Amino acid sequence: MKSVLQTIVGFRNEYISDGLNEEGISVNPVDQFEKWMEEAVRNKLNLPNAMHLATTGLDGRPSGRIMLLRGFDERGFTFYTNYDSRKGSELRVNNYASMTLFWNDLFRQVRIEGKVFKLPPEESDSYFLNRPRESKISALASEQSRILKSREILEERVKELGNRLKGQFIERPVNWGGFYLSPLYIEFWQGRAHRLHDRIVYKRQDYKNTWKVERLYP
Numbered sequence: 001m002k003s004v005l006q007t008i009v010g011f012r013n014e015y016i017s018d019g020l021n022e023e024g025i026s027v028n029p030v031d032q033f034e035k036w037m038e039e040a041v042r043n044k045l046n047l048p049n050a051m052h053l054a055t056t057g058l059d060g061r062p063s064g065r066i067m068l069l070r071g072f073d074e075r076g077f078t079f080y081t082n083y084d085s086r087k088g089s090e091l092r093v094n095n096y097a098s099m100t101l102f103w104n105d106l107f108r109q110v111r112i113e114g115k116v117f118k119l120p121p122e123e124s125d126s127y128f129l130n131r132p133r134e135s136k137i138s139a140l141a142s143e144q145s146r147i148l149k150s151r152e153i154l155e156e157r158v159k160e161l162g163n164r165l166k167g168q169f170i171e172r173p174v175n176w177g178g179f180y181l182s183p184l185y186i187e188f189w190q191g192r193a194h195r196l197h198d199r200i201v202y203k204r205q206d207y208k209n210t211w212k213v214e215r216l217y218p
Contacts, residue, residue, distance in 0.1 A: 015107040017106075017191055019190055022213060029186040029202035040103045051079075054097060077112060077180060078179070081144070082176050096115055097115075109188075111186070116182070124178045133170065141157045185201065187202075199215065
């Protein structure tokens with residue numbers, strides 16, 4: 001029987017696509033991202049808005065996790081979390097971060113790098129208002145990233161909050177809300193045959209809404 005190591009070493013996937021060229025892309029990378037996201041949605045990919053968010057603290061050690069992208073526009077790319085979580089704490093001391101989205105069925109990847117800022121409170125309020133009630137209670141109950149002695153403690157806290165707040169309006173916790181990543185660098189990767197992939201990069205020029213477009217070696 002093959003070992004797991006032998007198995008993963010043997011994995012191969014040939015990326016067959018029409019490629020990505022400078023003539024066929026949008027001038028603005030947010031518009032290009034919207035096109036790719038629309039195609040991911042149209043192809044009914046599972047969780048097309050799933051992304052990897054990487055942050056670092058003052059110690060320089062990176063940490064990453066899979067999250068859900070909840071919006072994007074010219075300002076940036078939006079996600080929500082507990083402000084006291086590890087990611088929230090790291091963003092307080094170093095607000096540079098990166099996002100990666102990977103659509104395997106389309107042989108596509110997008111890398112986004114930039115500075116992260118808190119959303120205005122009213123935007124976080126609006127998003128929280130539309131969350132399922134159970135998710136609101138979870139946000140109240142969880143001390144995200146803190147040590148939890150047992151699962152039972154969490155479940156009991158959720159039950160107690162559910163009973164105490166039954167029939168009441170649940171406000172957004174002050175330590176929970178949204179961030180947006182203001183992009184400085186956006187790379188679009190399109191898989192091609194024989195590992196000769198296309199990589200088109202947009203680099204923001206001095207925080208203005210102008211972008212320099214370059215091609216990278218795969």
